[in-house]
Amino acid sequence: MELSVGGEYGIVIDAVGAEQFAWLRERAYAGWVLIMDEETERYCLPRIERYLGSTPLVKIVVPAGERHKHLDTCKFIWEEMFRGGVGRRWCCLNLGGGVIGDMGGFAAGTFKRGIDFVQIPTTLLSQVDASVGGKLGIDFYEVKNSIGLFANPQAVWVDAGFLGTLPEREIRSGYAEIIKHALIADEQQWSELRDIKDIRGLDWPAVIERSVDIKRQVVLKDPFERGIRKALNFGHTIGHAVESYFLHREDRLLHGEAIAIGMITESWLSHETGDLSAAALDDIRDYCLRVYGHQHVPEASFPVLLDLMRQDKKNDTEAINFTFLEKPGEAVVNKTATADMITRSLAYYNSLGS
Amino acid sequence: MELSVGGEYGIVIDAVGAEQFAWLRERAYAGWVLIMDEETERYCLPRIERYLGSTPLVKIVVPAGERHKHLDTCKFIWEEMFRGGVGRRWCCLNLGGGVIGDMGGFAAGTFKRGIDFVQIPTTLLSQVDASVGGKLGIDFYEVKNSIGLFANPQAVWVDAGFLGTLPEREIRSGYAEIIKHALIADEQQWSELRDIKDIRGLDWPAVIERSVDIKRQVVLKDPFERGIRKALNFGHTIGHAVESYFLHREDRLLHGEAIAIGMITESWLSHETGDLSAAALDDIRDYCLRVYGHQHVPEASFPVLLDLMRQDKKNDTEAINFTFLEKPGEAVVNKTATADMITRSLAYYNSLGS
Numbered sequence: 001m002e003l004s005v006g007g008e009y010g011i012v013i014d015a016v017g018a019e020q021f022a023w024l025r026e027r028a029y030a031g032w033v034l035i036m037d038e039e040t041e042r043y044c045l046p047r048i049e050r051y052l053g054s055t056p057l058v059k060i061v062v063p064a065g066e067r068h069k070h071l072d073t074c075k076f077i078w079e080e081m082f083r084g085g086v087g088r089r090w091c092c093l094n095l096g097g098g099v100i101g102d103m104g105g106f107a108a109g110t111f112k113r114g115i116d117f118v119q120i121p122t123t124l125l126s127q128v129d130a131s132v133g134g135k136l137g138i139d140f141y142e143v144k145n146s147i148g149l150f151a152n153p154q155a156v157w158v159d160a161g162f163l164g165t166l167p168e169r170e171i172r173s174g175y176a177e178i179i180k181h182a183l184i185a186d187e188q189q190w191s192e193l194r195d196i197k198d199i200r201g202l203d204w205p206a207v208i209e210r211s212v213d214i215k216r217q218v219v220l221k222d223p224f225e226r227g228i229r230k231a232l233n234f235g236h237t238i239g240h241a242v243e244s245y246f247l248h249r250e251d252r253l254l255h256g257e258a259i260a261i262g263m264i265t266e267s268w269l270s271h272e273t274g275d276l277s278a279a280a281l282d283d284i285r286d287y288c289l290r291v292y293g294h295q296h297v298p299e300a301s302f303p304v305l306l307d308l309m310r311q312d313k314k315n316d317t318e319a320i321n322f323t324f325l326e327k328p329g330e331a332v333v334n335k336t337a338t339a340d341m342i343t344r345s346l347a348y349y350n351s352l353g354s
Numbered sequence: 355m356e357l358s359v360g361g362e363y364g365i366v367i368d369a370v371g372a373e374q375f376a377w378l379r380e381r382a383y384a385g386w387v388l389i390m391d392e393e394t395e396r397y398c399l400p401r402i403e404r405y406l407g408s409t410p411l412v413k414i415v416v417p418a419g420e421r422h423k424h425l426d427t428c429k430f431i432w433e434e435m436f437r438g439g440v441g442r443r444w445c446c447l448n449l450g451g452g453v454i455g456d457m458g459g460f461a462a463g464t465f466k467r468g469i470d471f472v473q474i475p476t477t478l479l480s481q482v483d484a485s486v487g488g489k490l491g492i493d494f495y496e497v498k499n500s501i502g503l504f505a506n507p508q509a510v511w512v513d514a515g516f517l518g519t520l521p522e523r524e525i526r527s528g529y530a531e532i533i534k535h536a537l538i539a540d541e542q543q544w545s546e547l548r549d550i551k552d553i554r555g556l557d558w559p560a561v562i563e564r565s566v567d568i569k570r571q572v573v574l575k576d577p578f579e580r581g582i583r584k585a586l587n588f589g590h591t592i593g594h595a596v597e598s599y600f601l602h603r604e605d606r607l608l609h610g611e612a613i614a615i616g617m618i619t620e621s622w623l624s625h626e627t628g629d630l631s632a633a634a635l636d637d638i639r640d641y642c643l644r645v646y647g648h649q650h651v652p653e654a655s656f657p658v659l660l661d662l663m664r665q666d667k668k669n670d671t672e673a674i675n676f677t678f679l680e681k682p683g684e685a686v687v688n689k690t691a692t693a694d695m696i697t698r699s700l701a702y703y704n705s706l707g708s
Contacts, residue, residue, distance in 0.1 A: 071425075071429065075425065078494060078495070078501060079495060082494075082495040082497070082500070109503065110464070110491075110501050110502060110503055111500075111501065112500055112501075112502075113489065113490075113491060113499070113502045113503055113504055114503055114504065135467065136467075137464075137467060140432060140436075141432070141433060141436040143436070145467070146436070146465075146466055147432060147464050147465065147466075148464060148466075148467045149463065149464055149467055149468055149503060149505075150467055150468065151503075
């Protein structure tokens, strides 16, 4: 199955194999750069190694984890590319999760003013989220993705087979973006997902394809995030702040776990200050708690969370921007909420823990 | 006078003043970042300072010179932008020569995935060359402009009044690009320039406008340098190598001085292996020697120069690529020359010194 993005590149949702590499070979690059982290080198490279053949190859392995998504690692990648003799007519293959896709894409997009690259996302989160939309970058000045650019890959190869290399908690984390995509744009998928008791039994290629397609359609309408693309921020204003806050604690949350808290609190705001019905709020709340459980957010953290929301790069003014739900399957962008209401939404969330 | 580039941005060739800043103010940016080097802060800022008004402003001053056009300086710019609270809705004004335009543009083009920027080139070289074409970047791994991207500014303000802040040698250096533009695309301007005995008397705004227009038209046809844009490399294959070689010597050459040597040697190659007439070669040789004098290129340097040409990012294979002249006003791209012929062209150049 192939989805096309603006006619510019295709997202292939299929096992990565001979077909994709034949397509790549046809493009006659002078060589390939393969960027991985220590984890994906060990667990994911074996799935594609046999297809690499005799094309000149420069392998670059970086340490795993978001904390390495910074300028020094990027500099190391650029240096390795120079040391390996990489030229303008090479193609970069980014094999890994969001960190590798974002940073490897940024390194490729700026090397000699930009060489081609192909994304091979290996986590559920990167398959349904980072693989579409052309956002590339690194963390800088302790701000996530604060140095980067928009550039499209030549292709994205989404292979659900890589999910077998992931711990279940990682898969559940990525699944939050699938819930989000359904909530903002696909009422039908949302009602189907709600009936799923155990995500381990999901038909992943089908679920991923539908979710990627939602994001693809939103991004096509608004590639530079000037309007409707902000719908994708649903759950992320509060969710990102919660994620940042827990980052430095023992009991840190994965991205999707924080976004689940964001989806509950922002649904509450959508209900209290907007049009979301009480029944829909209850459905979202129940489903997110069922999948993600409950994590108490200390009251002492609320002012810190508010500060983090104000610093978010989407906020230029004092008011904090949100994407609200009107109903499941329909989002509305450019809404705001007061500090008081945000605090109350967090108190609501805490009240759900028994 | 305003030239439009792909309908996307305008190049205003006029004194920078109230009109340009009124246009900028209309765009209602949250603030402006002003990037300068120590020289342009001293000599060029006074020309525009009175127009800055009360818009929130972050001034960033970096050391002057190509040797500071690297990642550490860029990092400093990004950090200053964060410290100054620069957001996505800010605009960056790059006040300076090619280094400031390239590096400031790159910093802006990657800050929070890209903020708007305006180029205010203050040297003749940057006014007729770097101001058009969207090439941005820094030097890395000892390779010029090896990390960067293509991105267009919101506007380019070309003010010949800044030339008064430059030493005459700098102006003569920038003038080489004007000669080059005429030679590759405007036989009429070439024949006019040839009659000029002293460039100090030139009508700069008119000459610059015509030269910028040539580059603009070439870039519009081929923004990513896949074909005809390579015409702009005339004189630069050998010229860049000569420039790099002299960089570490006492008697270093300015860019245009090296390009003059490149134009003579590459015209010789165009004549010996292509269609350029002997009379045209003689004209180009005589004019370049008249403006730039002669600089002996040590024979011992020839192998080094050839190595430098092979490393150029435009060369992926063993053959060295050139743009040749068919006749004044007409260039032909994707030509090659052997090491032997290149060596002979340099010997020819040396023979011209008395």
